[in-house]
Amino acid sequence: MKTIAIGLLGCGTVGVGVAKLLLENRALIQSRLGADLHLKYVADIDTTTDRGLAFDDGVFISDAFTVVEDPDIDIVVEMIGGQGIAKDLILKAMENGKHVVTANKALMASQGNTLIEKAREVNVDLAYEASVGGCMPIIKALRESLVSNHIRSMTGILNGTCNYILSRITDEGSEFAQVLAEAQAEGYAEADPTLDVEGHDAAHKLAIVTALAFGMEINLADTYTEGISKITPIDIDFARQFGYRIKLLAIAKNDNGKIEARVHPTMIPESNQLSKINGILNAIMITGDAIGDVLLCGHGAGQLPTASAVISDIVDIARNIMAGIARRIPVLSYQPEHIQRIPVMPMDELFTHYYLRLAALDKPGVLSIVSGVLGQHGISIKSVQQISRRKAGTVPIVMLTHHARELDIKNAMAEIAALDVVEDDPMVIRIEDESNHV
């Protein structure tokens, strides 16, 4: 039986998962692949902590460059993360003719175009299924299954930490800070939660799938990113009253070449399938001209779900190696000459529905002043809730708008925030419903 030599870089959570599946499910993988995936190296700067895995002598080493320089290694699996040494190792591996599998969404989103270009130059495969959506085959679906579709939109819950926190606020009515602290204690949020709760992790993933779906270079810089740290139980309560749930959504749309790519807390109708995806689960709804909607849902992170996606990439490349071919499918789904540098629509130009919440002094006439400002900016109100729920002298006024332009909302909110009768910054949450389906 043919042997394909794997070198694993990084033995943290997901790295351990990959090693575990390669060792423990080795016979199963052989029975499907028809070749043996031999884990020749696992490189990590920490080779002393026990990973609970029985490596043969000489497998667990500290020098990652040994792996990428070893002429026997066919596939390098980068599980280090970050944009420093990981990038150098990937480039060196590719220069040495090795195929590369990575789960590094930050690197792919920020510098993927460079890596993709290098892989093309040296004719190796670069695979990154595990960078988006953990075990869900989102990248395979976009590159292969939906190949005959013009993708119209993708709407995803792509960060499990945010979804867990929002689900708990929804269920328990607790404040963000408290739920975050509990999530950290339970291991559902990192010690430094910024990357997750401020939406950056979801934005990395969105930038990758947006490129894949629409035939454009990866463009993280123009991907609008807003996190969930300002969401309060009050907003979640009001959302419910209007028949909505609040989710951190990653949204990409292609409206006749006008590309939207944005990550932000979003109100979606309870009837939307994504509103029922709770806890740490991830999901993505992909809409295409032939398929209509298809939904994928599963664990978007975690040791073994992510490792499962990594191994699907390894096996795909191994099948190419066995057939004596490489680069059977273009890395970014489209043939290189069809990949365009398409600008993402500036957020100011977005048209959507909005939820607006103000903390206003409980005085007569406030609503009239506020709606006057909105009217001057061309914003039309669909419904208002003014509830006498006194809190420190103010009452919440909540409004849902008809379709409005983001820039108008921004300007109107700045004016309203400056009013004497309004305290604190107004809360603005975008709404996605049937009416803004592309």
Added chain:
Amino acid sequence: MKTIAIGLLGCGTVGVGVAKLLLENRALIQSRLGADLHLKYVADIDTTTDRGLAFDDGVFISDAFTVVEDPDIDIVVEMIGGQGIAKDLILKAMENGKHVVTANKALMASQGNTLIEKAREVNVDLAYEASVGGCMPIIKALRESLVSNHIRSMTGILNGTCNYILSRITDEGSEFAQVLAEAQAEGYAEADPTLDVEGHDAAHKLAIVTALAFGMEINLADTYTEGISKITPIDIDFARQFGYRIKLLAIAKNDNGKIEARVHPTMIPESNQLSKINGILNAIMITGDAIGDVLLCGHGAGQLPTASAVISDIVDIARNIMAGIARRIPVLSYQPEHIQRIPVMPMDELFTHYYLRLAALDKPGVLSIVSGVLGQHGISIKSVQQISRRKAGTVPIVMLTHHARELDIKNAMAEIAALDVVEDDPMVIRIEDESNHV
């Protein structure tokens, strides 16, 4: 640009969809594939009815054998359906060295083993993504994405007609026959609905994915099949009272080599994601040792969703042709030497929870007699509902059982049906919940 010649057999609903996508999204497919998919022939016995497609001269022909005999044709796409001429044409095409794509689940489920063997013999690709789950990439997920997983179970809503009818009975409380008639009028059910409502269509699909998941030959004969025609609004109401929904589920499990494969109406908890899949939508939950659960949901039928899956197969094969290879992935997911003939567990040996409903005479002591019979068969009751809702002299007695063996239920129900105090046949519905997760 390389041209790959496609011959389409059958120009019914899905055939038209395939032709439509090949013609209308031709440039899009080219930009991803890097080759031109040229629709050289569309063969159908009816070449007079306008399909709304602008075929070039000589494309739309009536003789399918011209297609499979033409040396220029690279890929034959069988969209005729049924097990007669479709099989002959596929075999002939393969003998002539052509790769074959089919959406024919009845044929794959019944005679797939023969077709797969032939494809192996003559070294061509045989692809059938569209035979299960329409646009959802179920087969690709099983063959490629989940390759490192021991699949534990699959639970699917694989027939849109049944799901539509059950959803409407649930929403409206109407009787099966009435909803079926309306579904027929609306085009959601065939004039002869047997294949759908008696569960055969779902069983075809289940037999295919069971083989793929567990490394066994396709075994339709042993796939237990029961339809929805006996489900009444009363059962749906009781299900709701107990916190369940009724779905026609296709269930496959691998419990340490003991294989279950069964299609039947099933009560599932409201909290189960599948309970929220309504209308014509299909879905499948796949559980594996690495991924945990992954859910796919989308249109399981329909012209363009099914055509999208067909074209993903065509493009996969086209990529192989361009690379000068074939059979990159084993047709049935496992290498041929690892495919076993595994018997499916006889239904009598099933252990699960049951919902039982009797129409009993409204007399004292009936419950005692009935529960006595159950007790004699070793069946333990978890809860009982006896409601004084008189209907033609009888009242419904509803019981949920603890884990019980199918054979014991069958014997007990036969005995109970013969009691003087019980009218009509008892209704038995199996329950799937967390406790029978493999």
